[in-house]
Amino acid sequence: MTPDPPLRADARRNRERLLAAAEQVFAEQGVTASTEDVARVAGVGVGTVFRHFPTKEQLIEAVYHARLARLAELADRLADSADPGAAFAEFFSTTVEGAATKNALVEALSRAGVDTAAPEVGGWVRRALGVLLARAQQAGAVRPDVTVPDLLGLLVGTSRAVEHLSGDPEARVRVVEVVLDGLRVRR
Incomplete structure (x- = not known):
């Protein structure tokens, strides 16, 4: 299995924001919270969520x-x-x-x-x-x-x-x- 290529700096920042936002949203709303809520809290579009995390x-x-x-x-x-x-x-x-x-x-x-x-x-x-x-x-x-x-x-x-x-x-x-x-x- 080939390792994933390193992320560009902006993509890495987006990923980190998404993880922080997801943790906050899941802690507040539970894991049934929507990916749209995660995207909103992270300040990105839902497409960005799915680019980093397809599911x-x-x-x-x-x-x-x-x-x-x-x-x-x-x-x-x-x-x-x-x-x-x-x-x-x-x-x-x-x-x-x-x-x-x-x-x-x-x-x-x-x-x-x-x-x-x-x-x-x-x-x-x-x-x-x-x-x-x-x-x-x-x-x-x-x-x-x-x-x-x-x-x-x-x-x-x-x-x-x-x-x-x-x-x-x-x-x-x-x-x-x-x-x-x-x-x-x-x-």
């Missing part, structure tokens, strides 16, 4: 992959933090808070028969998360028996719990704090 599923998939890449970038940035425990908690909280939109994207892609495995980006997220976890454990902020698979399971479960509590912001924060407290080293 709505391809647009949803691109938004999903962009979200995963941002999570990996966040984990990479936080890994260099002077306070590994706080960095770990920030990553966990940020991931959980953005999960409702990610879950909706995954469900829409699954219904359309699109594989959401994203091995390259998913592997990047897992590696970056592993570094973040190891640093927090070395700093004595996170229990030493927690593994990356444990953490991924807790992220999924906590995300679903927080999604269920969408109408109660205080309960959402409390649930995340309870889980983070359970991950801390007992003194």
